Amino acid sequence: MVNAEWQSGFSFEILAKDPHSRARLGRLTTPHGIIATPAFMPVGTYGAVKGISPDELLQAGAEIILSNALHLEFRPGSEIVSALGGLHRLMGWDKPILTDSGGFQTFSLAKLTRRNEVGIEVRSPVNGSKFQITPERIIHIQRNLGTDFMMPLDVCAPGDASRESVVEALETTLRWAALSREAYDRSNPIHLKPQALFGIVQGGIYGDLRQQAVERLLEIGFFGYALGGLAVGEPIDATWETVEFCTGLLPEDKPRYMMGTGTPEDLRTAINLGVDLFDCVLPTRNGRKGSLFLHDGKINLRNAAFRHDINPIAADCHCYACRQDENGRPKFSKGAIRHLLVSGDPLGARLGALHNLTFYQDVVRTARETLKLNSETV
């Protein structure tokens, strides 16, 4: 293995461990700043977390955000992002960014894709034009973007796929993982700061395949390891068994990222199984529609029951939507935000998303604080 680019500017330290679970408190250092882990990444697929400003993301407590290499290649094109100074500049966000490769997107856009030996042919959902993506091109795109964490192109099999298909998907994923690492090693940052590469563990719900995946990825060598192909239709028990199996195999000293998960409860479960990083569209997508997370469950603020409600979404929440005004009264009542949501004002969607994003950041912050209190310092 050649000397990895991520050896400069990146590090991952475990600061404390939970004596009763696999949970760990970590510090992930990047050229764009430090992330306390466990961490949740808001999703800004197209280079923005729909309608939310970078300052609002900071205020919600986010230290890293997620975007998508393939979608940015569709629009505006990674060459244009590069000409504009890279994705950090495009987004007005100077803190760390992780980009997914688009492997999962070719799975969710299955009707628009055709896979062959060297890559995937995909039609842009924007204008139908053809893109031939390969492991090498996905690395090149992420060089154009200049993101802190790059993901290799992978193949995700559906949760109900036959073992045969999962084997085939895994073989391709592992072959492409090696090609991605080679393309990474052969290329250099365009936007000056070094970038780090993750590996993606596939293998469905089959322990032996997951084990094969982990072993091969460790041979190739990556800065961190992502768990892919989970919550794609398999039974929920199998999801957690697979997570537990994989975190048991992965090296302690590398960051672990469970892709595309999940509810607040899912985050807590996965943290206890030793996962460090999360992303999910749930808080923003639900929040924009008025489906809001609370400590005692969820509410749908569009419900007529909230029409006259003068209380804030959550009295103990510090988000912009729940804040008090100078006179100690709620800045926005549930009735007011309901009116904005029902009348389709984008401010309603924004307040809902801000509340949920803050809630998610509070989930991981609380997990970190609990770890700090209860853990063995390492």
Added chain:
Amino acid sequence: MVNAEWQSGFSFEILAKDPHSRARLGRLTTPHGIIATPAFMPVGTYGAVKGISPDELLQAGAEIILSNALHLEFRPGSEIVSALGGLHRLMGWDKPILTDSGGFQTFSLAKLTRRNEVGIEVRSPVNGSKFQITPERIIHIQRNLGTDFMMPLDVCAPGDASRESVVEALETTLRWAALSREAYDRSNPIHLKPQALFGIVQGGIYGDLRQQAVERLLEIGFFGYALGGLAVGEPIDATWETVEFCTGLLPEDKPRYMMGTGTPEDLRTAINLGVDLFDCVLPTRNGRKGSLFLHDGKINLRNAAFRHDINPIAADCHCYACRQDENGRPKFSKGAIRHLLVSGDPLGARLGALHNLTFYQDVVRTARETLKLNSETV
């Protein structure tokens, strides 16, 4: 004339006058704070300035905003706004609010309306249900809203209407103005703070009718006077002649509001003709689409020419979209905002609206500063 409710809590002082025009620098005091005039009111028809937060309005320099009594009666209903503590609470905006009556909206929703002796029957554009609105009901609605400045129900004739129709519309407007004042005098604030009532001058482009309107409204007595029925299709020269004619008739010591106007150049023209207050959807509606005001003209940021543009919208602008980051680089480049606009991200619409709102506030602030420098203090 009975002792007017606005005599407590409201005042209008002229601080300086331009020796070369009718422009004046004023201070408009309300129970929710002071407004420096000439002033521009961002438009929040349904109780929000689409997608923009109250803090962003403050940051743009707004000291008063406009909303619409009739639209709020359609949705969520003024009784509900009242139950939520009034419109200031609904909007999270503790500074002054002016509500238009909906007279102009029954004009722009003409197909949904039918006028009779006592009022206007209008179908809700939200769900088609019938509303019978009268001068008295519009006052009642604005009592429910608790807005600082209330407008009476009026009738606006199109710019190409016959003199006969304009006479008829004016007669109804003046009859309703008297009924509005009576309803105002007979009622009390629901939300504790006093409210003030404006009169609306109609009469099309006919000097004698405008004169009749001003004289009758002055007999009835209002806190301030609005110029209605302008920029509704009449020749532009006639617009300005009418404004000049009316401000020549109106008392010096009362605030004057030109409804629904206009471009930055229109504002400057009207200020020189002695107008104090403005509202217009132009900055927000255009801004959301990427049509942006600059000191040297307008640009459409969706234009492909801006695809690679690394510069901010305007280097000399202090709005959120044009601000620099910690490193003195533009927070958002034109290329970045173009990408947000083209990909339909609500953040693009928001940044465009914020830029234009700030531009409009700068237009009136510059006018005030010029008046301060060049004027005779009174």
